[in-house]
Structure formats: C-alpha cells, structure tokens
Amino acid sequence: MAVGFDKGKTEALEVTATVANPRAFAMDGGGGNAKPFLNISVEGPSIWECYTILNSFLSRETTFSHTQVYLFGEELARQGIEDYLNALIRQREVRRDSGLYVCRGTAKEFMDKNKPLLEMSVAKQYQFMDRMAQVSGLFHNRNIHDYYSTYKNLHSSPTLGLVGVSRGKPEDGKQAAEPLRVPYVAGEVPRTGENKAEYIGAAIFNRDKMVGEINGDENRTLMLLRGDFTVSSFTIRDPKHPNKTVVLRLRQGQRPDIKFKQEEGVLKIYHTVYLEGEFVSIQSGEHYEDPAKQKIVEDAFDRGMEELARELIDKTREKDWGDIFNYDRYYRRELSSWEQWENLNWQEIYNNADIMVDFKTNIRRTGLVRKMVPPYKE
Structure with a gap:
C-alpha cells in the first residue's frame, strides 16, 4: 500500500513496506482484533533486492501493483533519488500515477507513526490525502510521472509534497501564523490528535537532489502561479x-x-x-x-x-x-x-x-x- 526509502544503517538502502493484513479483512471474522496493515523494513543494496528479501519471509507474494504512494526520507532525498527513481519506472508493477513524497526525518518513522483514524485501509487514506491537497492548497500531490517529466525537462526545478511526524509546535524562531500566511511545514503544525502524520509544504529539488523546503502559504502561492491551484x-x-x-x-x-x-x-x-x-x-x-x-x-x-x-x-x-x-x-x-x-x-x-x-x-x-x-x- 505504501513503500518508503531511507539510507540504510548497514546497507545502502532501507525499504519499509506497508502491507495489507488479509486476516483483518477475513469474511468469517477470524481476524479478530488483527491490525489491518503491517509495516516491515529490510535493508539491501537496491530496491529490488529488498523486494526479493521481503518475499523470503512473507507467506504472500509482495507486489507493488497497488502501491498508492512512495516516500523518500530527507537524508536520501538530499543525497539524490535519480538511481532509485530509474529503478522504479522500469518495473512493470510500478504505476506512474502513484504519489511521491519527501519525509522530514525518515520514511520509516513517518509510516510507523501514521495511524489513520477514519479509514481501515491506509491505502485509502493516502488516496484521500491526494485529494485534500486540492482542497487546502497547502501541500503538493505530485506523482511519479509529474516529477519525472519535470526532471527530464532540462530547465525546471522539480518539487514534491512534504510530509512529517507531528512534534506539536513549530521550531524555535519560526514566525507565528497571521492572515494570508501559514508558516508551517510538516511536523510543525501546533495541533493535537492521535495520528501524528502531517502533510504541509513542499520539498524543492535541483535536478534529483533536495535543496530546500517551503511552508504552507508558499506552497499555496506556488500552486497559484503554476496554475495547479x-x-x-x-x-x-x-x-x-x-x-x-x-x-x-x-x-x-x-x-x-x-x-x-x-x-x-x-x-x-x-x-x-x-x-x-x-x-x-x-x-x-x-x-x-x-x-x-x-x-x-x-x-x-x-x-x-x-x-x-x-x-x-x-x-x-x-x-x-x-x-x-x-x-x-x-x-x-x-x-x-x-x-x-x-x-x-x-x-x-x-x-x-x-x-x-x-x-x-x-x-x-x-x-x-x-x-x-x-x-x-x-
């Protein structure tokens, strides 16, 4: 349902996959109180090596055919995502209309802390959040094709939506909200709630490397100027x-x-x-x-x-x-x-x-x- 990429501790790459739990959706009620989805992480030299390792201990074959979103950890994004993106777009299972985001911190932490309250399926939550970008304008809902076409355009700088884990308050020195301004990025919105996942702001890329970020009102202004609003x-x-x-x-x-x-x-x-x-x-x-x-x-x-x-x-x-x-x-x-x-x-x-x-x-x-x-x- 979701796949995250981070820099590995012992290997080049750590892949975290959110996998649907069939027991939770069993018609005979055998699932009991089973969790509807599970997060599993493995490390390896490449995306598809990690994919193979996943299939060595899961009893159901892993497939990316229904993956709603791919998430890159900030450290990996700043290092460069071209190699990983090229590996994704060549594989038949990967759909180019799947969402693409950058996580402040690590993708693994974001996926572990993301506990949807209104949806049983985390895939449905990611699908609805893509729509919410069009309602608020405070974050991007770019997919693989959007990013790749801009990246190959020679002169434009690509951008991706920014997500993060709520810390409950902005960083020290950040400007307070005032009319027309929403000076928060993901993880800094002053709020309460059980689900710690936040979507606000955008990551700026120079070619395939993340070089900066913009906050909520800057993202809304960007969408207005682009005509994506x-x-x-x-x-x-x-x-x-x-x-x-x-x-x-x-x-x-x-x-x-x-x-x-x-x-x-x-x-x-x-x-x-x-x-x-x-x-x-x-x-x-x-x-x-x-x-x-x-x-x-x-x-x-x-x-x-x-x-x-x-x-x-x-x-x-x-x-x-x-x-x-x-x-x-x-x-x-x-x-x-x-x-x-x-x-x-x-x-x-x-x-x-x-x-x-x-x-x-x-x-x-x-x-x-x-x-x-x-x-x-x-």
Missing part, C-alpha cells in the same frame, strides 16, 4: 478594521496568463493570476457585499498575494533553487529549434528576469448573507 480559504485583515478579519473561499478562475517581452537585453515576464469566489466571514459586519465596497477587499487581497509571490520568487533566487514555477515551459515557444532549447542558459535568464505578478480576484458571491445588518443600538 483548485480551491482554498484565505484569511486577510479587514481593510477598514485592522483588528478584524475577512475570510474568502476562492478557486482558480482561469489558467494564468504568462507573457514575455525583451527590453534592453532583459527578459520581462508578465504573470497574471485569476481567482473568483465568495465571502465566508466578515467579522466587522462592514457591508462589503456592496459592489462599491467589494472592490476594497479584492484589492487588499490582490496586493497581499502579490507580496507573497514576490517574496517566493526572491527566495528561489537567493537560495539558487532555479525556476520552480515552470516559466521555461512557456518560454519554450519563443525558441525555434531544439538546439536553442538545449543550449539555453535558463538559470541565468530566470535569475536576471524582471517578473511582474498581478492578481485579479473577482468575488462573485456573498454566501448566504446578502447584507450584514449592524447590531441594534438603543
């Missing part, structure tokens, strides 16, 4: 009442519009993001449902998101992460031959480009309240 709720400060908040539920209105223009040897990138949605909450009771006042909220949200986008773009340049926004895929149409594409120094072009991001939000619905009535004053 589906829907999410956003909290902003009330433009007229700074101690209050306004909550919007927004979805992508149309694909982002990206245009290029050369001016005095500098590439200018004009990037427009379109959103539409509705009011969810107006704490102050201000009548923002009025079309004249609605524009105030739209402008405040747009300026806030444009600031987040500029910060993320600057961060990729300062840390030398490269183009994680896939601008190169749009720029490719500006070239006339494969030789030009191969010889293109996109890293330098991206670092020197003047990127202007413009958000255009249209609040089309007010929710179930058309006009907030102010409290009665005697």
Whole structure:
C-alpha cells in the first residue's frame, strides 16, 4: 500500500513496506482484533533486492501493483533519488500515477507513526490525502510521472509534497501564523490528535537532489502561479478594521496568463493570476457585499498575494533553487529549434528576469448573507 526509502544503517538502502493484513479483512471474522496493515523494513543494496528479501519471509507474494504512494526520507532525498527513481519506472508493477513524497526525518518513522483514524485501509487514506491537497492548497500531490517529466525537462526545478511526524509546535524562531500566511511545514503544525502524520509544504529539488523546503502559504502561492491551484480559504485583515478579519473561499478562475517581452537585453515576464469566489466571514459586519465596497477587499487581497509571490520568487533566487514555477515551459515557444532549447542558459535568464505578478480576484458571491445588518443600538 505504501513503500518508503531511507539510507540504510548497514546497507545502502532501507525499504519499509506497508502491507495489507488479509486476516483483518477475513469474511468469517477470524481476524479478530488483527491490525489491518503491517509495516516491515529490510535493508539491501537496491530496491529490488529488498523486494526479493521481503518475499523470503512473507507467506504472500509482495507486489507493488497497488502501491498508492512512495516516500523518500530527507537524508536520501538530499543525497539524490535519480538511481532509485530509474529503478522504479522500469518495473512493470510500478504505476506512474502513484504519489511521491519527501519525509522530514525518515520514511520509516513517518509510516510507523501514521495511524489513520477514519479509514481501515491506509491505502485509502493516502488516496484521500491526494485529494485534500486540492482542497487546502497547502501541500503538493505530485506523482511519479509529474516529477519525472519535470526532471527530464532540462530547465525546471522539480518539487514534491512534504510530509512529517507531528512534534506539536513549530521550531524555535519560526514566525507565528497571521492572515494570508501559514508558516508551517510538516511536523510543525501546533495541533493535537492521535495520528501524528502531517502533510504541509513542499520539498524543492535541483535536478534529483533536495535543496530546500517551503511552508504552507508558499506552497499555496506556488500552486497559484503554476496554475495547479483548485480551491482554498484565505484569511486577510479587514481593510477598514485592522483588528478584524475577512475570510474568502476562492478557486482558480482561469489558467494564468504568462507573457514575455525583451527590453534592453532583459527578459520581462508578465504573470497574471485569476481567482473568483465568495465571502465566508466578515467579522466587522462592514457591508462589503456592496459592489462599491467589494472592490476594497479584492484589492487588499490582490496586493497581499502579490507580496507573497514576490517574496517566493526572491527566495528561489537567493537560495539558487532555479525556476520552480515552470516559466521555461512557456518560454519554450519563443525558441525555434531544439538546439536553442538545449543550449539555453535558463538559470541565468530566470535569475536576471524582471517578473511582474498581478492578481485579479473577482468575488462573485456573498454566501448566504446578502447584507450584514449592524447590531441594534438603543
């Protein structure tokens, strides 16, 4: 149901597999209180050697045909995953639409601490979490094909979803949450609950090596700029009442519009993001449902998101992460031959480009309240 890869202690690789327990699903009730799934770890020189070793002590033949997700431990990801990815995509049993994640810490620890409370099958949990990425926008749901196609694209920097084990609080010195910002990565969300598995943020790769990570709001901004965003709720400060908040539920209105223009040897990138949605909450009771006042909220949200986008773009340049926004895929149409594409120094072009991001939000619905009535004053 899930397979994790970590750097081994005595061998090159440690593979952890989450295996369905047939006894737990026995129709005659013979399973009793048997656990629905088991985690088993082996070490070996390669993925498929570990696969063979698994079949030496399990009474059922192991197969990757129904594996929902593959997880790489952080240490292995920073070392490089190309060798392991090549071994996976060549095998017939491995499906390219299986999810691919990076674990903060080790994959083994994450899989051991992952105790789904709402699903009997951990495979179903992983399947549903892929969908939840589209509801929150706070983490990636990339699969093997997504990563591999970006990796082979010559110029883009691949990204993968980030998972981890909850520690119950952010690391020291981390910024507290505030409107529009979700400054947590997996393992740092201040929360309680029995299941310690968390999905938030993204891992950034330079070719096949992990070189950094981004938090929840940065991941949501990344998905908006890429055009991969589906829907999410956003909290902003009330433009007229700074101690209050306004909550919007927004979805992508149309694909982002990206245009290029050369001016005095500098590439200018004009990037427009379109959103539409509705009011969810107006704490102050201000009548923002009025079309004249609605524009105030739209402008405040747009300026806030444009600031987040500029910060993320600057961060990729300062840390030398490269183009994680896939601008190169749009720029490719500006070239006339494969030789030009191969010889293109996109890293330098991206670092020197003047990127202007413009958000255009249209609040089309007010929710179930058309006009907030102010409290009665005697």
